[in-house]
Amino acid sequence: MSGQHSVEKIGGTSMAATATLFDNVLIAGRSGADLYNRIFVVSAYAGMTDLLLENKKTGAPGVYGHFVDDDDADAWRRAMAAVRAAMHARNAEMFARGASRAEADRFVDARIDAVTACLDDLARLRSHGRFGLKDQLATVRELLAGIGEAHSAHSTALLLRDRDVNALFVDLTLWDQDDLRSLDERIGEAFAAIDLRDTLPIVTGYAGCEGGMVRRYARGYTEMTFSRLAVLTGAREAIIHKEFHLSSADPKLVGEDKARKIGRTNYDVADQLANLGMEAIHPGAGRGLRQSGIPLRVRNTFDREDEGTLVTGDYVSDVPRVEIVTGLRQVQALQFFEQDMVGVKGYDAAILDALTRHKIWIVSKSSNANTITHYLSASAAAVNKVIADLQDRYPDAAISAQPVAMVSVIGSDISRPGLVPDALRALDAAGVTMIAMQHQIRNVDVQFLVDPRDFDAAVRALHKALVERDARTEEKRRAA
Numbered sequence: 001m002s003g004q005h006s007v008e009k010i011g012g013t014s015m016a017a018t019a020t021l022f023d024n025v026l027i028a029g030r031s032g033a034d035l036y037n038r039i040f041v042v043s044a045y046a047g048m049t050d051l052l053l054e055n056k057k058t059g060a061p062g063v064y065g066h067f068v069d070d071d072d073a074d075a076w077r078r079a080m081a082a083v084r085a086a087m088h089a090r091n092a093e094m095f096a097r098g099a100s101r102a103e104a105d106r107f108v109d110a111r112i113d114a115v116t117a118c119l120d121d122l123a124r125l126r127s128h129g130r131f132g133l134k135d136q137l138a139t140v141r142e143l144l145a146g147i148g149e150a151h152s153a154h155s156t157a158l159l160l161r162d163r164d165v166n167a168l169f170v171d172l173t174l175w176d177q178d179d180l181r182s183l184d185e186r187i188g189e190a191f192a193a194i195d196l197r198d199t200l201p202i203v204t205g206y207a208g209c210e211g212g213m214v215r216r217y218a219r220g221y222t223e224m225t226f227s228r229l230a231v232l233t234g235a236r237e238a239i240i241h242k243e244f245h246l247s248s249a250d251p252k253l254v255g256e257d258k259a260r261k262i263g264r265t266n267y268d269v270a271d272q273l274a275n276l277g278m279e280a281i282h283p284g285a286g287r288g289l290r291q292s293g294i295p296l297r298v299r300n301t302f303d304r305e306d307e308g309t310l311v312t313g314d315y316v317s318d319v320p321r322v323e324i325v326t327g328l329r330q331v332q333a334l335q336f337f338e339q340d341m342v343g344v345k346g347y348d349a350a351i352l353d354a355l356t357r358h359k360i361w362i363v364s365k366s367s368n369a370n371t372i373t374h375y376l377s378a379s380a381a382a383v384n385k386v387i388a389d390l391q392d393r394y395p396d397a398a399i400s401a402q403p404v405a406m407v408s409v410i411g412s413d414i415s416r417p418g419l420v421p422d423a424l425r426a427l428d429a430a431g432v433t434m435i436a437m438q439h440q441i442r443n444v445d446v447q448f449l450v451d452p453r454d455f456d457a458a459v460r461a462l463h464k465a466l467v468e469r470d471a472r473t474e475e476k477r478r479a480a
Contacts, residue, residue, distance in 0.1 A: 005037040005196050006237045007230040009205070009223060013243040014301040015152050016046040018094050018159070024304035025241055026160065035165055037196050039233065041203045041226040042156055044148025045090055049219070051083045052144045056219060064144050067119060068137060070126065076119065084112050087151050094155060100162055104155050111147050118143065142212045146173035149204040149222070157202040167200045172225065174208030183209040183225070187232050203229065220282035227285035231292045238289055239297045239308075240281065246298045246309040249325045249463045253456060258468055261306070262323050266315040266412045268444045269323060270296070275363060276328055276408060277377060281311075320416035320443075322466040327407035327447075329455045331363055332383045333436075334374045336390065337398040341370045347394075348372060354389045358382060363406065364447055366438055373436075375406060375449070404435055405455040407448045409466055415443040419466065423448065426465035432458045 014021055026040070043049075050056055054065040061069060063083060066076035087108045095101035122136055150173050160167035170190050174180070181189075186209050194201055205222030206213055213221035223240075230238040244251075251259040267290040274283040281289075281296065289296050290313045299308035317323070334351075341347050351372060355362060361377040376383055383401045390399050409423065420439065427434055427448065436449040450458050 005039060005233065005235055006239055007039045007041065007226060007233065007235040008239040008241060009041045009226040010043060010241045010301070011243065012043040012046040012049070014241050015043055015156075016090075017243075017301065020302060021241075022159070022163075024301055026156070027163065027165075028304060033197070036198055036200055039196065039201045039203060039229060039235075040156070041205050041222060041229060042149060042152045043205050043222045044152050048083070048086065048090075048148040048151065049145065051079065051086060052148055053141065053214075062144075063119075064141050067123075067140060073123070076123075077116070080112060080116055080119075083147070084108065087112075090151075091155060094159060095162075097162055100158050104158055107154050108151055111150055115143050115147060138212060138215055141214050142208065145214045145221070146204065146206040146208065149173065149206040153202045153204045160200060160202070165200055166198060167202055168194065170194075170201045170203040172204045172207035180208060180210045183207055183213075183228055184232060185209075187225075187229055191229075191233060217282065217284065220285070223282040223285040227282075227288045230294050231288045235294055237297055238294050239299060241299050241301045243301055245300045245303065245306070246324075248323065248467045249459060254325075254460055254463045258463065260467065262309045264310050264312075264315055264317070265323055267296075267311060267313050268442075269410055269412055270311050272408065272410045272445050273324070273326065276326060276406070278326060286311075316412045320413045321411055321470050322409045322414055322419070322462075323411040325407065325409050325459055325463040325467060327405065327455065327459065328363065328377060329405055330403050330452045331406050332376045332378055332380060332401045333404045333449070334376055334383055334386065334401045335399070336372045336374075336394075337370060338394060338396065339370055340396075341372075350393060351390065354386050357389070358386050360386060364438060366436070375404070375447075376401075403452055404449045405452040405458070407450060407455065407458045407462060408445050409448075409462055410445045413443060414446065416470075420446065422465050423462055426461040427458060430457050430461035432461060 010021065010025065051062045052064065053062050054060060055062070063076050063079040066079045069075070088105055091101050091104040091108070095104060119140065122140065150171060153171070154169050157167040157169035172186055172190060186207055203225065205225050207225050213224065217224050226238065245261045247259040247261055249259050267286055270281055270286050271283055274281060274286065286296070293313065296311040297308050298311065300306060336347070336351055338347060348367070351374065355374065355376070360382060362374055363377050364375040366373050380401065380403070387399050387401060390397065423446065424434065432450055432454045434448055434450055438447040448458060448462070
């Protein structure tokens with residue numbers, strides 16, 4: 001099982017567009033043997049994991065959030081009933097055959113009933129007041145997460161079989177098993193007897209394994225399953241199907257007619273995007289593909305004919321250029337000033353230790369003789385806790401934080417002459433004041449720190465100056 005097949009991941013928004021997904025990805029005009037030599041790893045349908053855990057954007061509690069809060073004993077049960085209703089409604093939209101819909105509903109009911117029984121048992125224990133559930137809550141989160149992917153994978157396999165495709169539901173969730181081997185062992189066991197030449201595996205993005213997928217990878221667990229599957233089975237290519245192209249900037253921000261599909265880039269760029277929270281690929285997942293020499297392709301589910309953007313380890317643009325302008329609307333700039341820092345070691349390690357304890361994501365950092373600045377993707381409240389810890393340890397240090405926006409220009413090679421002066425002129429012309437700037441020797445990205453209110457204007461100005469203008473220049477050069 002090596003070199004002939006692809007491993008493909010489908011995101012939640014693409015999963016929810018079921019008809020388009022079948023027309024453009026799962027079937028896409030194929031028949032016979034052309035349907036096979038592919039493995040699909042599926043996310044939960046859009047919104048399901050939010051209902052099960054918590055809303056990814058707003059933090060509104062789902063089943064897990066309500067169970068942890070325990071403010072209202074029946075809140076988590078109502079939330080679970082909402083999950084069941086949402087899954088049944090999704091099945092009703094997708095299935096034309098009554099028998100298949102009934103089978104899909106029975107599957108959902110069995111999973112939800114089993115996890116509900118588990119939560120009921122834990123709730124009874126908690127009601128006695130002498131039983132702490134802290135250790136069990138992590139397991140509850142894992143159990144709940146797996147329901148979403150089990151539902152989508154099972155239903156997709158059913159729908160494919162209704163279309164005479166030999167699809168196989170591959171359940172890695174281990175929802176009713178105590179045996180938690182490593183992710184690699186779980187994948188190896190599941191695929192040992194599958195012949196990809198005449199079987200189309202539909203695999204749960206969540207996998208039950210030692211350490212817990214949600215605990216280790218947060219909401220990026222589906223991409224880790226996808227990556228390890230590609231590596232362990234020796235895929236010729238790994239493909240992610242998303243609801244958009246990997247573009248030079250957010251089309252809604254710079255305009256649909258101005259944003260350009262990237263087309264080709266490398267894993268360095270993918271890492272920078274992941275660091276900024278862009279959903280290209282989880283950094284851990286990208287690492288495995290890069291080390292194994294497996295190319296990654298990011299395709300738009302809604303653009304069937306386009307080949308998308310190919311990401312490889314060795315690609316460098318033939319002409320130095322900016323490939324994408326993106327960033328974070330708000331990061332916290334944590335500044336640590338200590339006059340006695342010059343020539344003394346240990347300050348940096350202490351700051352990193354505090355950030356690690358509070359589980360703060362570090363986007364970037366800079367330092368000089370007596371100041372260390374970390375740019376953090378975190379709430380002001382979380383950063384204030386870090387400041388309190390550091391102030392206790394270093395009472396004479398001046399420690400503060402302020403919100404800033406970070407706009408990055410990124411590319412496989414951005415070493416073109418005049419890039420930074422052109423960027424600064426563009427920001428100035430747009431009325432954007434730069435607070436700080438960071439440019440690494442590796443020439444993969446330059447970060448501009450601006451006021452959060454100027455984020456949109458900065459992205460548009462930099463995209464116009466460094467992507468649109470350079471693209472026109474390159475077109476003229478090639479035409480000549």
